[in-house]
Each structure stands twice: as C-alpha cells, then as structure tokens.
Amino acid sequence: MNPVIQPLGDTALVLSVSATLEDQRRLWVMQRLLQQEFPAWWVVLGVGNLTVRFDPMIEAAAVIEHGIELAWQRSQRGLKVASHHHDVPVVYGGKAGPDLIRVAEHAGLTPKQVVERHAAGQYIVYCIGFLPGFPYLGGLDPQLATPRLDKPRLKVPAGAVGIGGAQTGIYPSASPGGWNLIGHTDLRLFDPAMIPPALLAPGDTLRFVPTEVRA
C-alpha cells in the first residue's frame, strides 16, 4: 500500500500506510522525529497510520503535509527507536481468566496448551490507545484467535489479560470490554502519577510469564 495523506477535518492530517510490522516500525521512528522537531503538533499513532493534529490558524495544512512526507522518507533509513522489554507475570484461568476454556474449545486445544502458546509468544507494542496505557500488541499465535464475546462485560477489571479476535492485550484500567479473559496480571500499566504515565511504549516487546495456571 502506497502512503496516503488525507485531511481529517480542518485540524488534522492522517498518514495511512500498511499495517505490517515493517511499516509500523517506520511510524514509531516518525512519531519520535515529529515530536522532537515539532512540539506544537499533536501526533497520534494508530495501527498502520499516524495522525497529526494542529492549529490551522498557526500553521497551514500544506506545511504539516510536507513535514509528514519528509519524516516518512527519513524513517526509511533504518533508524531505530529505543525500546524496552517487559516480562508480564500472569495468573491464567480460574476466576482470573473465566474465558480460558472458551478460548481452548475454540482453538481445539486444552487450557494448558493455550497457556503454553500464549506464553511462548514474543509480542510487540504497535501503539498505545483505546484506554490510557492500553497496548495494541502484535504476535498472537493465529490458532488462539477467538471472536469477541457476543455480549461485552460491563466491567472488566484492571490487569485482565484477554484475546479479542486476532489480538491479545491487557486492560490497564477497569472498563467495559468484549474480549475473552484468560488471565490476570498485577503489573500496573498506567499510573497518572508516573512520568511517563504509561508503562509501555510503541516498539516495546513483551512476554507473558505464567505464575499460576488454575483449572
């Protein structure tokens, strides 16, 4: 997919590329470049896209568009962003993961095999969004992909580890949610008093480490 830049109303431009890891790596580089060089722009990273919000009374869209194009070109040069690795301790199954059996049945595996496969994966943070500190993770074993619940739960607790479609993730705070919950972590992903407030950043890698598997 060729990069496309489109306006999002009168105060934002969106760069869309492909949702591959290769392009996403370039978006991470771009995000840092733009934040450093244009602190007055608000840069929001998605999966396969990046949005710049600006004040059109201060800067013209054409200037922003040019800045985005240049940053996309520069991101090609194999620049890397500093990233961290996180081990996420997880209690799987039981009350901590009420949908572990559903995921196992859907995958045609035993609950123990689901845990093994989930914990064997190397995950990478594509971007942060949806909820404060929530990571969009790539790297889920396709066999573990499980459709979202027909009826979302009104309250999913903070720290819940879930699978929704082909994605896996961790709820950083209590919220309504339709993902299949397979476990729980005590790791704090978001704390407004921390600097920065989110534990994870785009480009970080993580692994789920089973501390306990409950039937």
Place this chain on the structure above:
Amino acid sequence: MSLSILKTGALATVQDAGRYDGAQWGVPRSGVMDIPAWLIGNLLVGNQPDVAAIEITLGGFSARFDVDCVIAVTGAIAPVTLDKQTMGQWRSIRVRAGQTLRIGFAESGARLFLCVSGGVDVPMVIGARSTDLAGGFGGFAGRGLKAGDEVALGQAAGPAPDGWVRAPERGDVLRILPSTEWSAFTMAAHQTFLSEAWVVTPDANRMGARLAGLELPLAQPLEMTSHAVHPGVVQVPPSGQPILLLADAQTTGGYPKIAQVIRADLWRMGQFRPGETIRFVEVTLAEALDALSEQRHWLARLEMQLKWRV
C-alpha cells in the same frame, strides 16, 4: 479560600483546556465542552483565559463562597441567584464571603461554566487540571463534585473587569467536512446524513453522543485498523447510527468516520441536550477556516474590550 459545594445536579466537574499531549499514552483530551464560553467566563473574572473552572451539566448546582471574589456563569442559560437575588449570566458578578450561589435547571443549552477569580485550584495531572472521569484522575479527586466538597480557589491574578458579553447563538446546525471514510458510505447515506434531523439520544455523556435517525450504510464491509479519533469526529458503528465524539473521547477508535465537525463549531456540540435535533451541513475547508478565523477574532476583540473595563 474555597467553595463549599451544596448541590451539584447531574454532573459538575473541574475542567480546563484538557490534555492535548496525552494521546501518546492513550489519555483522552478531556477539558471543557464549550471552549469559548469558558474562555469568556475567565476573562469576565480577570483570569488568564485558560484557568480551571467548574463545568455544570444542565444546572441544579449550588455552592457557598468563603471569600470575596468575582465570578461569572457562562454557557447554557439557567436562572442564577446569589443569596436569592437574581443575577445575570455572561457577566462579572461580585461575591462577598458567605454568599450562596444557586444555578437552577438550564432553560437552553446543556453545559454551564462557573469561573471564579483566581480559578479552581486542583493539582495538575498529566499537564492539566481537567477531570478524566473514565480514568478516575485529575480535577477534584478524579471524580465529579459532590455536596460537601470543599474546592480550593487560587489567588486572583489582578483586578476583574465589570463586563458583560452577549451569549452566542447555538442554533441546530453543526458544520462538517467529509471525513476519511466518507466515500466508503453509499450515496444514499451521504444524502441521509446531510438531510436528516438527528436526534440526540439519552445515551450521551462527555465521551460522546449517540444520534438516532435513518441508517447510514457502507457501500461494502470495511475492515479498519485502529486510528486516531478526537472530539468532533462522527463515527458510524455497524448499527448504522452515528456517534458524535466529545471531549472525553478515547484517543483511538476502529469505526469508519463519515464526517468531522469543523473546529469553529466544536463548542456547539456540548450544548445539545437529549431529545434535541442536530442538522449537519457540509462546508468547504476554506469556509471552515474562515469561520475559525472569525471566531478567534471575536474572542481577541472581547479580550481587548474586557481589559479596558477593569
């Protein structure tokens, strides 16, 4: 120096401009739902325009002051009294320590702003004093105000003007620009979107408002990856009924975006109440920028005029 909350109505929160830098951590913008009303309220009490205030949804609020100060109540129109004496809105009001302010139920509009000289003094969290209700942080203890709360007030920066400003007309129109997925919707959907009188449903809060009307179908199913959203985005979930995103909107979403309310009209969005109707009118980018320029000039003129009335 504080404000004792006696009654709050549906919702009263501390808000300022919001967390513009929060999106990188998935933190919503939050902030006031009607920026001009809040800016003008601050100018009327001699504050810097971006000082924190109390945003009150639909009125039904009362509070007692323990200090002499200057206040202004802007935004939606509601009966306002000070110790039972009727007061005007959108004007500077001198308050003496011990007096009680009462704001009745809003007659038109949905959000009122109580600005106080010196501003509302709560800690800065992630660069703002705004309340993030979903996250439970910022503002006053991360929540809406309750009867019995003592809200600290800041030190007044200088003398307040004795001023009055005409409240802007909200109307029932929001001007829009077609958004990134506009062309993914059918021609019939485009027509419906621009001709329907969309009803604001009771399913409306600071995050967004669900609108009811005819269905807005996509030309064909569309797989979307997560992308940035922000206040003023009109997104369409599979139900075909649009959602207008407001100040507390999540930072990313996955639904197709049919339109974006122009920046000059964002203030109007927060002033609609459930049961009222919205019409969307398409404008050009040049018209959107002219409207924003006009709004900024209006605010700059008011700021100058009020400075001369100190």
